[in-house]
Amino acid sequence: MSVMNGGEGVWKMYWGSLNSYNYAHGIFNNQNPKRGNLFSNECFAKTRDPYWAQLLPDGKIMDFESIPVVGPNVEEYKTLKIHEAYARWFKEHGNVVREVFNGGGSCIHLYHEEDIKEVYKNSPEMPIRSSHQVLARYRRDRPHIFTSVGLGASMGAEWEHLRKMLPRMVEPYDILRSDLEEVTDDLIDALKSDMEENGEVDLIQWLYRWAYESFGVFALYKRLHALTSYGREEADLMIQAADTTNEIIFLTTCNFGDFEEHYKRLIPIQDFYCSTISKHATEVSMDQNVCLLKKMIEKHSDDMQDVVTILQDLFQGAMHTAATTIGIALYHVARHDTIQQKAKEDLKKVLPNKDSRFSEVEGIPSVENIISETMRLNPPTIGNGRITKADTVLGGYFIPEGTMAVLQTQVACQLERNFERPLEFIPERHTRTGSSMLSNMRLIEPFGRGRRSCPGTFFARKQMHMAISKILRNFDISYHHEDIDFINKLHNMPSKPVMFRLKPVED
Secondary structure, three states: OOHHHOOHHHHHHHHHHHHHHHHHOOOOOOOOOOOOOOOOHHHHHHOOOOHHHHHOHHHOOEOHHHOOEEOOOOHHHHOOOHHHHHHHHHHHHOOEEEEEOOOOOEEEEEOOHHHHHHHHHHOOOOOOOOOOHHHHHHHHOOOOOOOOOOOOOOOHHHHHHHHHOOOOOHHHHHHHHHHHHHHHHHHHHHHHHHOOOOOEEEHHHHHHHHHHHHHHHHHHOOOOOOOOOOOHHHHHHHHHHHHHHHHHHHHHHOOOOOHHHHHHHHHHHHHHHHHHHHHHHHHHOOOOOOOHHHHHHHHOHHHHHHHHHHHHHHHHHHOOHHHHHHHHHHHHHHOOHHHHHHHHHHHHHHOOOOOOOHHHOOOOHHHHHHHHHHHHHOOOOOOEEEEOOOOEEEOOEEEOOOOEEEEOHHHHOOOOOOOOOOOOOOHHHHHOOOOHHHHHHHHOOOOOOHHHOOOOHHHHHHHHHHHHHHHHHHEEEEOOOOOOOEEEEOEEEEOOOOEEEEEEOOO
């Protein structure tokens, strides 16, 4: 009888081995008081056996050095295909893999849902980061402009101070919803005017412009003219600057290439990006209209440098993730006629005319399911990273305090043990009750979890819902090219422009 099935004899053997390991490492006694009583009888009496209990060789927990090692990796980082390596490592080595970096250092990659849950539960409430150091360097080198390194690079008390400066993100959305819908209406008009003779258009590029324009309305109550011929040049440069910044952050975090060379490359990009955001913030700061920036200024007028830094970070996050997710969602919809027709039928019930107001709609479940399924199958990020705040055991290996853990939720969401037919795009799976996949819905969290989750999650979900709904209500969408390939530049994104064929609907 297996440990997982509660076999008493095997459990006693396992518990005895576990005790022997813990005593040997000072976990139960005073040899290492810092670690404390990591595995108490009381703790295990109240929880079910971990999945890895029956996998231990000789019933003994393995040490950190026993974790399968990969790397240093060069080619996957160079080609921005590291997500493919992540999936391969799981197939070759299992649920826990240790990656050693070029130039020193390492991290562990976790693929099992129990280990991911355990890390989330026991990770620090405030970030301890090894990422974004190149951006932190840029900002520390300019103390006359920045008094902090920003939301993405800060840790501990500095991060908490900045995060508390953000107001509730729900309120501005409710106030500005009609203005945001006007931006989406402008997107529909732009798509109609930009279509080639065969109806094809680079939809995702337009979605990047739409995201930049939408966040301008949300954060500044200001039109940035990203969807017009006379304002598009600045928008496209800002979109490219954000994209290149993400790439440099990704490569330096993974210790690929020369840090100083990456930093030199970042400087002119961030000079332009920061000056543009600061210019728009200055123009809006005295405006009486309600917007995200105004709310921050009202409460934190003495911290204007931090306010503008937060604004820069929010624009950075807003320009690509939602737009790319919408584009990939529509790619799947275009390849599944039944899914598209079902969504259109639901949309016509709540938006009887093409120009019906989305702001008057509570939501369309079939569209929400399309978004959820896209974030399961093709999320905007491969997962999240956390630093272990105490000694623990993950996958049967002893993991010391302070270990960087990459939570590989993208790979986990594509495993049969978590979702039926995992590689198929099945939006209706998100409405099923009693399905085995429901227990693992928490894996679909590309925006993070808890107080450290992305502050723009609510805004992004609402914007994605509106954009997909209005595009499907106005166009029949099809795709007539090779399958989309992906690269990873901090965020997952298509490796080249994606041409959709759009046919305006008559009613």
